[in-house]
Amino acid sequence: MSSTQLADRLEAVAAELRAFPTPTDALRVLQGLSNAIDAEKVALVAEVDEHRDFEAEGCSSLKNWLRDQLHLDGRQASQLVRSARTLRDMPDLESLAVEGAVSLDHVDAFGYAAKHIDPMVVEHSMDWMLRLAERAEPAQIRKAVKKLRDTAHPDDLDEAWMKGMDQHDIKVSAVGDGVAVTGFLPFDTGSKLKTLLQSLSAPTCAEDDRPVSVRRVTALDQLLSGILASGLPQDKGVRPHITLTVDLSQIAQDPDRTTGELAGFG
Numbered sequence: 126m127s128s129t130q131l132a133d134r135l136e137a138v139a140a141e142l143r144a145f146p147t148p149t150d151a152l153r154v155l156q157g158l159s160n161a162i163d164a165e166k167v168a169l170v171a172e173v174d175e176h177r178d179f180e181a182e183g184c185s186s187l188k189n190w191l192r193d194q195l196h197l198d199g200r201q202a203s204q205l206v207r208s209a210r211t212l213r214d215m216p217d218l219e220s221l222a223v224e225g226a227v228s229l230d231h232v233d234a235f236g237y238a239a240k241h242i243d244p245m246v247v248e249h250s251m252d253w254m255l256r257l258a259e260r261a262e263p264a265q266i267r268k269a270v271k272k273l274r275d276t277a278h279p280d281d282l283d284e285a286w287m288k289g290m291d292q293h294d295i296k297v298s299a300v301g302d303g304v305a306v307t308g309f310l311p312f313d314t315g316s317k318l319k320t321l322l323q324s325l326s327a328p329t330c331a332e333d334d335r336p337v338s339v340r341r342v343t344a345l346d347q348l349l350s351g352i353l354a355s356g357l358p359q360d361k362g363v364r365p366h367i368t369l370t371v372d373l374s375q376i377a378q379d380p381d382r383t384t385g386e387l388a389g390f391g
Contacts (some may be wrong), residue, residue, distance in 0.1 A: 134161065157225030164212070164222035167229070170207035193215045204229055211236040217255055230263035247278045321348070 138158050142151055170187065173179060179190035193204035204234050208229050212219040218235055221227045235254065238247050247254075260301060295308030310318065325344030326337065331338075371385035 134158070137357075143217055151349070160228050161223060161225035163229050164219070164225070167208045167212055167222070167232075169199045169211060170205045174206070174209065204233065209235050211239060214239060215251075217251065218258075221255060221259065227258045228263065231258045231266055234258070234263060234266040234270050237267065238273070242270070242274050244279055246273070 133160070138154055141154055146154070149357075158193070169335060170191070173190070174187050179187050182190060184193060188199070188202045188250060191197050191205060192199065195202075197205075202222035208222075211232050212222060215235055215301060220229070222229075222232060235258075238250075238254070254266065254269070257269055288370065293309055293314075295306070295309050295310065298305050322341055322344055326340040326349060328335075328340070335343075369385045369387055375383040
């Protein structure tokens with residue numbers, strides 16, 4: 126869809142909305158238009174990339190230009206660039222995107238398929254994948270694509286498992302309002318942790334009706350608190366602490382509005 130065609134479509138949608146459709150009809154119309162606008166953005170991003178127009182405006186890369194000029198975050202910029210490649214290689218998917226039938230999150234799922242599944246398998250599966258994308262949310266098409274990958278490349282699952290066996294590690298990452306713990310431990314280390322958590326998370330009495338998940342997390346918290354109470358081993362027994370710096374003169378002048386700086390966080 127050219128920019129002119131998109132402008133015509135915008136006028137048509139505006140006229141349709143002025144006809145006072147039901148809220149549900151209006152939302153369907155607007156979502157389709159939003160998808161179509163995103164597809165036009167992708168087409169323009171591909172054009173800017175092809176002609177290197179971002180260099181003329183002093184940017185070293187297309188992603189940097191998108192972040193600097195359109196004020197997009199890294200995820201949004203990367204999605205536009207990825208989608209340009211995916212739609213270029215999948216014209217049938219591009220047609221659906223231009224029509225507004227699918228979103229860029231749907232396009233991402235097809236990009237994953239192109240990257241991780243044999244091209245012949247993707248080509249033979251394209252019809253049902255497109256039909257699914259038209260009527261399902263992105264999470265469903267991603268799930269279907271990953272299932273297709275596992276079916277087409279079963280040996281990859283075994284290989285990934287074996288690689289995991291050789292990469293003993295544990296990671297603790299902040300996710301939203303909590304922390305995600307992932308990893309793979311040697312059998313003896315994992316057995317020690319499991320035995321300890323099972324012991325600490327046992328019901329405290331007959332009336333202890335807390336779910337086992339709550340008791341397990343509480344047990345881990347108690348275990349960690351007990352260790353930290355004696356200080357970190359590498360800090361010579363100094364207990365964990367935070368440093369907050371505040372300007373004394375500011376406190377004297379306006380204690381209610383004075384702000385401090387938390388070391389490491391600002």
